[in-house]
Amino acid sequence: MATLTPASFDVESLRKDFPLLARTVHGRPLVYLDSASSSLQPRQVLVAMEHYYETCHANVHRGVYTTAEEATALYEGARVSVGRFIGAPDPEREIVFVKNATEALNLVARSFGTANLRRGDKVLLTELEHHANLVPWLMLSEQLGIELRYLAVDPDGRLDLSDLDRKLDGVKVVAISAMSNVLGTIPPLREITDAAHAAGALVVADGAQVVPHVPVDVQALGVDFLAFSAHKMHGPTGIGALWARAELLDSMPPFLGGGGMILDVRLDRFVPADPPHRFEAGTPPIAEAVGFAAAVDYLGNLGMARVRAHEEQLTEYAISAIADRLGSDCRVFGPPAGPDRGGVLSLGFRDIHPHDLAQVLDQHGVCVRPGHHCAKPLMRVLGVTATARASIGTYNDEQDIDTLIEGLTEAGRLFS
Amino acid sequence: MTDLEDLYREIILDHYRSPRNRGELESPPALRVEGFNPLCGDEIVLTLLVDDDRVADIKFAGSGCSISQSSASLMSSAVKGKTLAEVRGLIRTFKSMMSIHEASLDPAGSGGGEESTPDGSHDDHDGSAGGSAGGSAEPEDGLADVRRLGELAALQGVVKFPVRIKCATLGWNALAQALDEIEA
Numbered sequence: 001m002a003t004l005t006p007a008s009f010d011v012e013s014l015r016k017d018f019p020l021l022a023r024t025v026h027g028r029p030l031v032y033l034d035s036a037s038s039s040l041q042p043r044q045v046l047v048a049m050e051h052y053y054e055t056c057h058a059n060v061h062r063g064v065y066t067t068a069e070e071a072t073a074l075y076e077g078a079r080v081s082v083g084r085f086i087g088a089p090d091p092e093r094e095i096v097f098v099k100n101a102t103e104a105l106n107l108v109a110r111s112f113g114t115a116n117l118r119r120g121d122k123v124l125l126t127e128l129e130h131h132a133n134l135v136p137w138l139m140l141s142e143q144l145g146i147e148l149r150y151l152a153v154d155p156d157g158r159l160d161l162s163d164l165d166r167k168l169d170g171v172k173v174v175a176i177s178a179m180s181n182v183l184g185t186i187p188p189l190r191e192i193t194d195a196a197h198a199a200g201a202l203v204v205a206d207g208a209q210v211v212p213h214v215p216v217d218v219q220a221l222g223v224d225f226l227a228f229s230a231h232k233m234h235g236p237t238g239i240g241a242l243w244a245r246a247e248l249l250d251s252m253p254p255f256l257g258g259g260g261m262i263l264d265v266r267l268d269r270f271v272p273a274d275p276p277h278r279f280e281a282g283t284p285p286i287a288e289a290v291g292f293a294a295a296v297d298y299l300g301n302l303g304m305a306r307v308r309a310h311e312e313q314l315t316e317y318a319i320s321a322i323a324d325r326l327g328s329d330c331r332v333f334g335p336p337a338g339p340d341r342g343g344v345l346s347l348g349f350r351d352i353h354p355h356d357l358a359q360v361l362d363q364h365g366v367c368v369r370p371g372h373h374c375a376k377p378l379m380r381v382l383g384v385t386a387t388a389r390a391s392i393g394t395y396n397d398e399q400d401i402d403t404l405i406e407g408l409t410e411a412g413r414l415f416s
Numbered sequence: 417m418t419d420l421e422d423l424y425r426e427i428i429l430d431h432y433r434s435p436r437n438r439g440e441l442e443s444p445p446a447l448r449v450e451g452f453n454p455l456c457g458d459e460i461v462l463t464l465l466v467d468d469d470r471v472a473d474i475k476f477a478g479s480g481c482s483i484s485q486s487s488a489s490l491m492s493s494a495v496k497g498k499t500l501a502e503v504r505g506l507i508r509t510f511k512s513m514m515s516i517h518e519a520s521l522d523p524a525g526s527g528g529g530e531e532s533t534p535d536g537s538h539d540d541h542d543g544s545a546g547g548s549a550g551g552s553a554e555p556e557d558g559l560a561d562v563r564r565l566g567e568l569a570a571l572q573g574v575v576k577f578p579v580r581i582k583c584a585t586l587g588w589n590a591l592a593q594a595l596d597e598i599e600a
Binding site for chain 2: 353360376414
């Protein structure tokens with residue numbers, strides 16, 4: 001790691017790539033600390049999408065004219081870029097473009113779940129799941145009568161794995177967040193995956209938070225499914241990806257029906273296309289796929305190991321600066337800084353409501369998200385209704401954290 | 417006065433720090449209704465004792481931000497002792513204040529364009545004002561009404577922060593629901 005020190009990561013020059021960071025709000029420079037919600041886009045991504053629309057927009061997989069061929073090549077090329085970014089061994093067959101990580105997880109629950117799970121079958125989740133990796137399974141539970149089990153969260157915000165083997169007994173699917181969007185917790189996924197496979201279960205990983213911030217290799221992790229969203233990794237909204245092992249996708253029935261996902265249609269039956277197109281009904285988000293590819297190129301050029309080193313160092317700075325300057329007034333939920341923690345800082349400041357904190361912070365130009373972060377069961381475990389969440393991205397620096405702390409101090413004065 | 421001072425006026429902070437009528441009345445005989453803000457998870461429990469067509473007593477409980485708590489506290493003080501018809505009128509006036517367009521309160525437009533929010537965020541908080549937002553005659557009537565609100569008028573700074581309107585109306589929507597149940 002010696003060559004990957006944060007010093008070699010030039011944040012000040014990188015910030016110039018993001019037009020929105022030049023904006024002021026309430027006369028203050030924008031301090032964007034909401035990347036866990038959605039990240040900002042570098043000019044490279046915006047230019048790629050504009051260039052696509054200006055030079056070769058056409059529907060994909062349909063026309064034989066030149067621009068249609070070019071659009072198809074860009075769309076299928078994006079599939080390969082996105083797949084390679086997460087170490088997919090066979091990206092042409094294994095990456096399904098979807099709307100976002102939420103749709104990817106719904107696809108797995110609906111298609112794989114409905115085809116493979118029966119009444120009484122067991123699915124193992126965790127208490128720290130985002131609603132996106134919880135509600136689809138709850139829906140399936142209502143529909144099929146499957147049983148849901150949960151790994152508990154310990155007081156540090158880590159998963160309690162002490163009874164993992166017992167909880168895995170009889171489980172067919174483990175669906176788990178690879179990084180908590182509330183606590184930043186990065187569970188030991190390889191360990192869990194090995195135990196799950198030994199117990200005969202497949203592993204669905206919600207990668208929405210981890211893929212943008214940590215080097216991910218699906219083969220090293222050993223997971224069977226990985227869901228993620230482009231807009232959290234400097235790409236556009238409206239597109240995400242599901243990666244799954246090719247033989248799993250081959251075995252799964254279609255999710256949505258329509259054009260583009262069939263081999264043949266008659267009035268009384270249809271034959272679905274092969275994956276990944278089987279799962280991409282209708283005209284896909286083509287420009288967004290081009291933007292997604294530009295985003296993974298951007299991150300690839302930065303180097304994910306360097307991105308992670310920078311963000312880990314900044315997370316450590318933030319946690320210790322908050323403790324030094326705000327003391328016991330400010331609580332940071334989740335594990336201490338370290339390799340098993342991402343840059344998601346859920347804050348509680350005295351008894352001031354997160355909405356009020358976020359409102360005062362906005363006056364300082366600081367963007368944080370107040371609320372339950374689509375993880376209401378976890379909020380109940382933490383004993384709060386909401387937190388104010390500051391989350392770190394590639395473009396954040398120590399000055400952003402200092403401004404956050406100034407804003408919190410100001411909120412403390414106002415509500416004292 | 418900055419926008420933030422306009423939002424967090426002294427009366428609001430006072431009601432937040434020292435809420436009036438906090439707690440729960442025994443139910444029954446009191447009527448009990450709950451309100452939720454799914455955006456932030458805030459909730460309110462309103463208990464209301466009606467005697468001879470008047471609000472004899474009212475209490476609120478639950479958790480929430482300074483705006484939702486102070487609004488509920490101000491509301492409870494304002495409606496106690498009032499007839500149900502007067503309470504209806506107050507709800508109408510308050511909710512119309514919450515839907516007055518920003519421009520009519522701030523003709524100088526001191527915030528400039530950069531803080532403007534999509535109009536859509538006004539749409540779903542209020543069923544009673546019937547599209548008054550942005551209308552030309554309505555805000556004038558609204559402002560005249562606002563003067564009759566007394567201390568409650570302190571909450572008018574909230575309309576500059578459309579996301580917070582749901583916080584301010586949380587208790588009021590619960591109160592309106594209670595009246596609907598009484599008069600059903």
